[in-house]
Amino acid sequence: MLKTERLMLRRWRHGDREPFAAMNADPEVMEHFPATLTPEESDAVIDRIEAHFEEHGFGLWALEIAETGQFIGFTGLSVPDFEAHFTPAVEIGWRLTRSSWGHGYASEAAQRALTFALDDLQLAEVVSMTSHTNLRSQMVMKRIGMSNDPADDFDHPLVDEDHPLQPHVLWRMTAERWRARHPG
Numbered sequence: 001m002l003k004t005e006r007l008m009l010r011r012w013r014h015g016d017r018e019p020f021a022a023m024n025a026d027p028e029v030m031e032h033f034p035a036t037l038t039p040e041e042s043d044a045v046i047d048r049i050e051a052h053f054e055e056h057g058f059g060l061w062a063l064e065i066a067e068t069g070q071f072i073g074f075t076g077l078s079v080p081d082f083e084a085h086f087t088p089a090v091e092i093g094w095r096l097t098r099s100s101w102g103h104g105y106a107s108e109a110a111q112r113a114l115t116f117a118l119d120d121l122q123l124a125e126v127v128s129m130t131s132h133t134n135l136r137s138q139m140v141m142k143r144i145g146m147s148n149d150p151a152d153d154f155d156h157p158l159v160d161e162d163h164p165l166q167p168h169v170l171w172r173m174t175a176e177r178w179r180a181r182h183p184g
Contacts, residue, residue, distance in 0.1 A: 001061075003112075004109060005108070006066055007105060007112070008064050009063055009109055010062055011050075011062065013062065016071050017042070017046060020042050020062075020073075020074075021042040022097075023073060023095070023098075024037035025042075029097065029098055032130060032133060034165060049074070052078060058121065059077065061074060061076040061113070063105070065105075072100040074093075074095055075092075075094040075106065075113050076092070078093060079091070082157045085154065086127055086154075086172075089127045090121075092114055092127070092128045094137070094140065107143045114144055114145075115182075118178045118179075124175050127171065127172050129169065129170050130168060130169060131166075131167065131168055132167045138171070141171040144173070145177070145178075145181055146171035147171060147173070152170040153167065153169050156168045
């Protein structure tokens, strides 16, 4: 479990399945994904996330507001399961309920996950990616200190060719850059 001033990043519970399914069925939340998810598909995502924790020792943590225990989405680390010019890699990602947007939760949780990746796990680099159209997530990437080189941008191999969401941006944070920004 990881904590911030306002949030807890924790392993998944059975009670997270229903609000997670509702979040994944929200067209606004899923605007930058090819489709919304059914409850069964949403449950399968949680099962894959938990299997990732078992295999790698880290993953996409369920995210809750510490004061209330309210589930608001996920934030964490994953290993992309496709080949690209930057893989193998560890990716930082997030998805939050619409009602939790605009409170700084994504940046706060992502900063904590990035600290864990670079300080605790001692990774050499962490990447983040999203569709070119997802400006909200790109602002989080920028806020947590990641950088984008347009030469790194790519067509996501798991998104259908010619789909408007196939073009993706790639952001990076190297351990060297992290230590320069967070000495000691």
